[in-house]
Amino acid sequence: TLPWQEGKLLWRIIVGNGYMHTIEHLSKYYFDKEDSNYAVKLHEQSATLYRELSDSPEWLGTVTYNLACGYAIAGQHRRAINELGKAFKLNPGLKEWSKIDSDLDSLRKHDEYKSLY
Numbered sequence: 001t002l003p004w005q006e007g008k009l010l011w012r013i014i015v016g017n018g019y020m021h022t023i024e025h026l027s028k029y030y031f032d033k034e035d036s037n038y039a040v041k042l043h044e045q046s047a048t049l050y051r052e053l054s055d056s057p058e059w060l061g062t063v064t065y066n067l068a069c070g071y072a073i074a075g076q077h078r079r080a081i082n083e084l085g086k087a088f089k090l091n092p093g094l095k096e097w098s099k100i101d102s103d104l105d106s107l108r109k110h111d112e113y114k115s116l117y
Contacts, residue, residue, distance in 0.1 A: 026042060027073075071083060
């Protein structure tokens with residue numbers, strides 16, 4: 001752990017900054033080019049790989065949350081809300097961030113989304 005990183009594990013910082021962040025930008029590129037199928041595929045494939053790194057609920061919740069964001073951006077609202085519910089059960093700390101995360105804006109009008117809170 002790194003004290004200046006609030007005790008976060010080094011591997012999580014490396015994966016988060018070096019891979020997750022990069023995939024987010026790459027998938028945004030494909031969303032912007034109106035190839036949401038490929039962007040979603042990137043999210044799904046990376047989630048599969050991330051899940052192999054740790055079985056901690058906090059980590060799995062973060063991975064699931066990011067997948068939910070990909071689905072939300074792609075307009076796959078039911079899938080997004082389903083994954084978001086799983087993410088909150090695994091990592092309840094994500095709820096506060098989710099309230100202001102613009103990736104989830106397309107979900108806010110749905111009653112199923114509101115029921116998560």
